Amino acid sequence: MTSTALLTDRYELTMLAAALRDGTAARPSVFELFSRRLSGGRRFGVVAGTGRLLTLLRDFRFGDDELRFLRDHDVVDAASLAYLEDYRFTGSIRGYREGELYFPGSPILTVEGTFADAVVLETLALSVLNHDSAVATAAARMSIAAGERPLAEMGSRRAAERSAVAAARAAYIAGFGATSNLEAGREWGIPTMGTAAHSWTLLHDTEEEAFRSQIASLGVDTTLLVDTYDIRTGVETAIRVAGTELGGVRLDSGDLPIVAAEVRAQLDELGAIGTRITVTSDLDEYAIATLAAAPVDAYGVGTSVVTGSGYPTASMVYKLVARQGSDGAWVGVAKASTDKASHGGRKAAFRTIVDGVATSETVVVSDGFEQLDTAADHPDGRALQVTFMEAGDIDASYEGAAGTASAREHHLRVREELPVRALALSKSDPAIPTVFVDAD
Structure with missing residues (x-):
């Protein structure tokens, strides 16, 4: 096994160390990978890289060599090294299938676990999906042409x-x-x-x-x-x-x-x-x-x-969007800066289809876990999220050659839902709007 654990940025581990020290490391948290905008004025994006990411997560372990490097370079303290020695992501990952289309604000990947569990996956997830989705989006435009x-x-x-x-x-x-x-x-x-x-x-x-x-x-x-x-x-x-x-x-x-x-x-x-x-x-x-x-x-x-x-990157980001507070209640969290504001809260996504054509992306937002809409609540919509990983167990059907072939089939199928204006190559607004609604 070749560890993938150091394919990450230092600040992921320094945040983990600080959270272990102040007692917030075990807080249940929800991270979300999404894109605020489509690079290059593209009219849609294509999700790619999820199958690769799942395979890389299997080897996301801190072995002797990785721990020695962290210790020798004084990256984290002894308590953090002890935590990382036994690290294995035991949370859940849901998101858009590979080959799926995405738009600004689409909750492409949702990572749920403790803060310590989930924060260290940020760099690897972004490295893979930013690169692969950028290539897939360009390739889809070429395929259409x-x-x-x-x-x-x-x-x-x-x-x-x-x-x-x-x-x-x-x-x-x-x-x-x-x-x-x-x-x-x-x-x-x-x-x-x-x-x-x-x-x-x-x-x-x-x-x-x-x-x-x-x-x-x-x-x-x-x-x-x-x-x-x-x-x-x-x-x-x-x-x-x-x-x-x-x-x-x-x-x-x-x-x-x-x-x-x-x-x-x-x-x-x-x-x-x-x-x-x-x-x-x-x-x-x-x-x-x-x-x-x-x-x-x-x-x-x-x-x-x-x-x-x-446009060699899809401009995706990985943000904390919900967490449990010290009182045990869930709260949605998000950046509020003018040019980088985002929507806090756990999300469910549906694509509205009218006469076989996509007309909008509906993203239902909730601070908690029990209020999210289901497919039954959106009879005119197609549910966009699937479960890739549950309690640390990876669904292998999304990996390897079979997962790649399935992603290709899915992409060619959902591309047929695009409105005609999405097929143009000129820069423009996204082909369909993303609509955020609060859960009931």
Whole structure:
């Protein structure tokens, strides 16, 4: 086991130490992970990372090495070290399913336990969901722009090595069909793809030799990269070598709408009417949209998807929203600062659906636990929260390859609920309003 406990900020542990000292550490508390706004004027967000977080929580333990580091660097006192030696999160976690859409104020993740139990999870939860949700939101926009044309994620070399794996998973959940990253394939069950780069062509004395060797290795259904030198010559050579049954050609440069049209015409003239055209070259959702009318069959996206297409974080926060007071009564708590005000209290969330289309997000707020609405109280709404963890036990169905596949299916299903205005790529207000109501 490799511990994940130190993937956290120091102040989580110094707060824990102070709470142990003043007696507030055991206070039952409710933390909430949410986003005050959608990054980049996006019209919706996509939740991703929950399955990864649950897996990381299994290894959130303070072993000898972690405790030694904390002691040697005087991070916390002896009493805190004794507490952390036996630490295991024993509370509950509820929230939006992976692949679900979210809007400003949506209670994406709710963590319930003692203050000491829950506060130390803040940094890890935010690290995972901020990154993965940013990638998934960008990927969903690209998927919408691509329509029925398949998308492959190819951005590993533009991200840190483990971030690349996480990004591939998030993109797959949000509509991409494959990844170039083999670890993502092994770890999460994502289909992998890839053939050859320009270096393969440059390795050989001629482009024809490179194409012949690739076909001999991978078969006629492979995709040949035809823009290392002259594209028209490359296409002619590809069909002469492979025949008209060649699986595909890839374009990685040039004015893609124009080049794709020219290549399609050339392929058809050569009789390769079934040969597919894949385009790459710094694509994002806007470039994909401009190719909607071009004779393109598939897209490969790298940098833009793994970096959230310009917005590499989902701007989520993790806040204490309710706690028991010294008298045992529950009280909602929240920041009141002008630009960072939030809604205190435990919450239940429902998406109102009218004729199959989402019209609003209703968030019911309560200081206590017994007053929250249920699905029966919202016959026109879809309950948005599920239980991931109860009394320290993780629901394994949300983890691993099966959990990833389920998240993808869920996303593609709920995306159909979006109103038409949500599908536009321009900056705007959220596609539906978030309405906060007090519990009866």
